[in-house]
Amino acid sequence: MNKAPAPPVYDGQQRIVRLILMVITAILGVMAIYPLLYMLSISFKPPPEVFRSNVVPAQPTLANFFYVLTEVPFWHYLANTFIVSSVVTVVALFFHTMAGYALARLRFPGREAVFLAMLSTFLVSLPVIIVPLFAMVRMMGMVNSWAGLIIPSIFDAFGIFLLRQYYLSLPRELEEAALIDGAGYWRIYWSIILPLSRPIVSTLAILFFLANWNSFLWPLTVAPQSDLWVVQVAIANFKSQYSAAWNYTMAASVIVAIPMLVVFVIFQRQIMDSIKTTGLK
Amino acid sequence: MTAQLNEDRKAAKRAALRALPTERREALAGILFVLPDALGLLVFIGLPMLLAIGMSAFEVDGFGGFRFVGLDNYARMAADPLFWSALRVTLTFALMAVPLLYVIGLMLALLVQKTSRFNTAMRFLFFAPQVVSLVVVALVWQLMSVEKIGVLPRLIASLGLGSVSFLGNPHVALFTVVLAFVWFLMGFYMLIFIGGLQDIPKEYYEAARIDGASRAQSFWHITLPLLRPTSFFVLVVSSVAAVSGQQAFDLVYVMTRGGPANATLLLITYIYQQAFQYGAFGYASAMATLLVLMLMAITLAFFWATRGGRFQYE
Numbered sequence: 001m002n003k004a005p006a007p008p009v010y011d012g013q014q015r016i017v018r019l020i021l022m023v024i025t026a027i028l029g030v031m032a033i034y035p036l037l038y039m040l041s042i043s044f045k046p047p048p049e050v051f052r053s054n055v056v057p058a059q060p061t062l063a064n065f066f067y068v069l070t071e072v073p074f075w076h077y078l079a080n081t082f083i084v085s086s087v088v089t090v091v092a093l094f095f096h097t098m099a100g101y102a103l104a105r106l107r108f109p110g111r112e113a114v115f116l117a118m119l120s121t122f123l124v125s126l127p128v129i130i131v132p133l134f135a136m137v138r139m140m141g142m143v144n145s146w147a148g149l150i151i152p153s154i155f156d157a158f159g160i161f162l163l164r165q166y167y168l169s170l171p172r173e174l175e176e177a178a179l180i181d182g183a184g185y186w187r188i189y190w191s192i193i194l195p196l197s198r199p200i201v202s203t204l205a206i207l208f209f210l211a212n213w214n215s216f217l218w219p220l221t222v223a224p225q226s227d228l229w230v231v232q233v234a235i236a237n238f239k240s241q242y243s244a245a246w247n248y249t250m251a252a253s254v255i256v257a258i259p260m261l262v263v264f265v266i267f268q269r270q271i272m273d274s275i276k277t278t279g280l281k
Numbered sequence: 282m283t284a285q286l287n288e289d290r291k292a293a294k295r296a297a298l299r300a301l302p303t304e305r306r307e308a309l310a311g312i313l314f315v316l317p318d319a320l321g322l323l324v325f326i327g328l329p330m331l332l333a334i335g336m337s338a339f340e341v342d343g344f345g346g347f348r349f350v351g352l353d354n355y356a357r358m359a360a361d362p363l364f365w366s367a368l369r370v371t372l373t374f375a376l377m378a379v380p381l382l383y384v385i386g387l388m389l390a391l392l393v394q395k396t397s398r399f400n401t402a403m404r405f406l407f408f409a410p411q412v413v414s415l416v417v418v419a420l421v422w423q424l425m426s427v428e429k430i431g432v433l434p435r436l437i438a439s440l441g442l443g444s445v446s447f448l449g450n451p452h453v454a455l456f457t458v459v460l461a462f463v464w465f466l467m468g469f470y471m472l473i474f475i476g477g478l479q480d481i482p483k484e485y486y487e488a489a490r491i492d493g494a495s496r497a498q499s500f501w502h503i504t505l506p507l508l509r510p511t512s513f514f515v516l517v518v519s520s521v522a523a524v525s526g527q528q529a530f531d532l533v534y535v536m537t538r539g540g541p542a543n544a545t546l547l548l549i550t551y552i553y554q555q556a557f558q559y560g561a562f563g564y565a566s567a568m569a570t571l572l573v574l575m576l577m578a579i580t581l582a583f584f585w586a587t588r589g590g591r592f593q594y595e
Contacts, residue, residue: 021392022399024392025392025393025399025400025403026403028389028392028403028407029402029403029406029407030406032406032407032409032410032464032467032468033406033409035410035418035421035422035425035464036409036410036413036421038421038424038425038432039417039420039421039424042424051427051430051431053432053435095317095318095321096318098314098315098317098318099314099315099317099318099319101314102310102311102312102314102315103315106307106308106310106311106314107304107307107308107311108307108308108309108310108311108312109308111311114315114319117319117322117327118318118319118322121322121326121327122518122521123517123521123573123576123577123580124326124330124573125521125522125525125526125527126527127525127526127527127530127549127552127553127569128330128333128525128549128569128572128573128576129326129329129330129332129333129569130552130553130556131333131336131552131556131562131565131566131569132328132329132330132332132333132336132566133325133329134556134557135332135336135562136324136325136328136329136332151325152325154321155318155321155322155324155325155326157322160318184310185306185307185310185311185314186310189314210412213414214413214414214415214416215527216414216415216416216527216531216534217527217530217531217534221557232414232416235416235417235420236416236534236535239420239535246424249420249424250420250421250424253413253416253417253420253421256414256416256417257412257413257414257417260412260413260414261409261412261413264409264412268405268408272404272408272472275469275472275473275476276472276473276475276476276479277476
């Protein structure tokens, strides 16, 4: 596509192979994105057009969006989701950077054991422990509460792991100079480590926000009361309520997906690079 | 004055701390720094895990009463046809999804691994589904599967293959869910594979080319063996996602609720039903315990198959 300097010798055959591969890739790419375009298309269609096969609506309308935003307390659900996602992201990053720093840079007895124990929680997914977790959270009196929605979502080993790897790669000289100057560990963490981790912290912030914006199972279980619904729970209920009205359901889906798609478009390089390096290093 | 006094007090405290041997101070700081996360993970993941094992030996009634029943819940599992059906569905799901994700993820990575503007755009397209929530993914695929009028049945009909009910037919429904699952996750594994491919030193390929190796040969003898750490990661993570992950749960919950005729009732869906619809927490915990044992076995098997996920140097 772009005119990078071509390798010196390039016989025609190889160029054709390359071209064919590019065409195949492009076809696969269109197939990959098709369901999302389909969702977008239906959200702009008036009811009679929903099951017609035209991708570009013949009579595009914003009525579906208006309906969802005015007839359903959708703003309320969006606000709930926003609050939960933001609080979880901020608190999680605070704790995870501290833990990551300690696990990478400070020597203390049991460090390796703690790290391995944390890593092993990767294998335990939420559905496996949801029954006892729910029972515990109920005992703590946190069902149908902000605390119940937020606190259990904070703890996840993925971020700790990534941050530890990042801190392992930082040069040691900075801390040593600070130590000689008499700075304490808290001071080093707060004024040296945290500012240095800005790139990875901002990437993780996006990933955490995304994960919490999209989470469904835990909010569904812990907060069945409708004024605490997050958008994903609302949208699943919305579907059962308006089972025939696909145009409304798709409009709601688009509203929920758009903010995250925008974030992704803006930060895609960062997000992709950070995921690329997760594959065990 | 007071500010000065405060400063003095702080300085005194700092001096006292500094009087501790450096090692002790460092250890103390380290422990305090990991404490919040360590406690959180312990309370919200470790403890529930242990509780699940413990609860599996009890019968729990709706009023918070516990009755010790030993291994009764496990016996009940053995005699429950729906459990066996859910186990079979879960294994079928994983046996379809994990290889598909591995092959498609690797294939996409090979197609777009070289950096160019075209490839960056394509990576973006393959990854985009990941950004949308599974609830929305499930809804879109449900809409695409609507009998006779959805895109998928119409596509099949236009190929002259007759009418297929994608979510209504028990033989097809599970496959449709797998399709949505793979579509959702393939971009994630593509990225992981790209990372792995970029870690393979270029010299190996050059050496192979000089020795006259074909592309296929260098793929089998260089790429695949050197991708072992990535393969291990992909296989374990995708198995967890397929066997007990939220991804599989969310999709089934919204797309089919386990139907038709329990054809898509996964073990995790069944566990959730038993716990939150019938209040059978003990029975649900017994099944969850079994699920964890299965995952441990799967992880060990992959660990063995990918030789501990290590590179193999000559």
